[in-house]
Amino acid sequence: MSFQIQLQPSGITFAADENRPVLDSAIDANVTLPYGCRGGFCGACKGKVLQGQVDLGKAPEQSLPISEREAGFALLCCAKPQSNLLVDIKGASQTAAVVPPKQFPCRVNHLERLAGDVMRVMLQLPASETFAFRAGQYIDILLDNGLRRSFSIANAPSVKSELELHIRLIPGGHFTPTVFDGMKPRDILRVEGPFGTFWLREESLKPIVMLAGGTGFAPLKALVEHAIHLGVKRPVTLYWGARSPDGLYLHKLAQSWQSSLPHFRYIPVISESRQNDGWTGQRGLVHEAVLADFADLSQHEVYACGAPPMIEAARNSFTQQRGLPPEEFFSDAFTFAARAHS
Ligand SMILES: Cc1cc2nc3c(=O)[nH]c(=O)nc-3n(C[C@H](O)[C@H](O)[C@H](O)COP(=O)(O)OP(=O)(O)OC[C@H]3O[C@@H](n4cnc5c(N)ncnc54)[C@H](O)[C@@H]3O)c2cc1C
Ligand code: FES
Structure with missing residues (x-):
């Protein structure tokens, strides 16, 4: 079932599926909400539900304490609509210029140890894909069993054919140790992106x-x-x-x-x-x-x-x-x- 979401103060409206987080439906509708991790941890997507009901989903208590739940707050990367909603969230905008994320394969071109625990990974974009993103956004590397890991793109979009990542080794982690021990040039990674709203506000003149x-x-x-x-x-x-x-x-x-x-x-x-x-x-x-x-x-x-x-x-x-x-x-x-x- 689909519900109507209205945002305040922007006045933006879009349709959202009851089985998906509000943020995912917003991305599909070219609506930019502030967000970061998409996992309920960073708090960037927090909004106040002024009217309507939501299922708060997997929002952890550390990022959405009980007092905030009682006051009507929700993490929009976790919350699923159960009715039409009126949500107060600042920094929302709607533009066709935002590129929806997509999945594609990338070839590892080059690995360079930049520090003891940091690897530069250069990924070759497929010749058949045009991958548009904004400087500062990130991609997810898709792993087995539906796991995914997020890494920021370290180059500007003016570099057309490659993506640069700086990956820090997390001892005991599921993915990053494989980058330091096993990954080699010509390996193929599946990625999805671009994600995130951490980009340069070009219209501003502020220092x-x-x-x-x-x-x-x-x-x-x-x-x-x-x-x-x-x-x-x-x-x-x-x-x-x-x-x-x-x-x-x-x-x-x-x-x-x-x-x-x-x-x-x-x-x-x-x-x-x-x-x-x-x-x-x-x-x-x-x-x-x-x-x-x-x-x-x-x-x-x-x-x-x-x-x-x-x-x-x-x-x-x-x-x-x-x-x-x-x-x-x-x-x-x-x-x-x-x-x-x-
Ligand atoms: C938007 C975004 C962009 C990012 N960009 C970069 C980047 O450019 N470069 C970079 O180096 N990193 C980046 N990260 C961080 C990176 O995604 C994580 O470090 C990633 O989880 C490491 O993957 P892993 O599989 O090696 O470790 P994981 O398997 O995720 O485990 C990490 C370690 O933390 C422990 N752990 C896992 N979850 C928890 C928890 N909830 N509480 C306590 N401990 C836990 C695990 O046991 C393990 O020891 C980014 C993260 C986000 C959200
Ligand atoms: S909590 Fe990080 S994007 Fe929702």
Whole structure:
């Protein structure tokens, strides 16, 4: 059975199937809702159901506590409609320019160890496919038994034939250990994408602060390369945090952007305080480096990507202590997928 979903304040309406999460029906209808993990973990798709009934689905309590359920909130990547709905969710838009995700095979072209626990994987797109995506989006790698794992695309769409991924080894994980031990050039992977709403808001003129933790650098690399391609003149400050200098696995590339993009600054930050590692740059937590440099973020846009605790610390401190409007904080939290997409 199909129900009518109306969004507030945008006024957008679309039809949604009772057996599917509202987000999936929105994607099919070219409606862009804010979302990230599609698994109930990042909280990006949270909306308030003002009228109607939903089945909250597999939304875990950590991202949708009981108090929020009682107040009518739902995670739209999990919630299935049980009637027509009126939902309050900011940042929704409708445009034919959004590319619906599709499945296709990719060939592994090249593997390069960028750090002890980071592999660059270059995937060749099939010649018969045109794969359109926006800089900052991600793909899912489809595994056996219906499992899937999400990885951000690290190159801009102006690179036509290849997709670049930066994959961090998760010891004990189902997929990433196979990338470091077994995957080889010419292997075929099945992927689905593009997904996500972490892309450059090109219509804005505001200065940009970017914040990456570890391989959260991947989609920000895509954003910066896209900004270079577009000739963006807005000031861009990129903070890249890692535990040790080795974790800044494309440090020289990030430094080189200072000569390709006007008004670009790159600030690497190391969190481990180890003697004799030769590091002379900033130390500490990456979001604290931003707090130290910016007394006021009320006129900025922030793009943050990395581990969920880093995203939450940045979101809370920037909005509560530095006046950043919540709708100007764009993020992709690198949540684990094992119990989310299985
Ligand atoms: C939108 C998005 C984009 C991403 N992009 C990237 C990227 O560009 N690069 C990158 O390196 N990573 C990225 N990630 C993270 C990546 O998808 C995960 O690290 C992935 O799950 C690793 O797969 P795996 O099969 O190796 O590990 P998994 O099998 O998923 O297991 C990970 C580890 O966590 C444990 N675990 C699993 N679920 C839970 C849980 N709920 N609570 C506690 N522990 C748990 C497992 O036991 C295991 O030790 C992204 C994630 C998202 C959501
Ligand atoms: S919780 Fe719904 S997209 Fe992450």
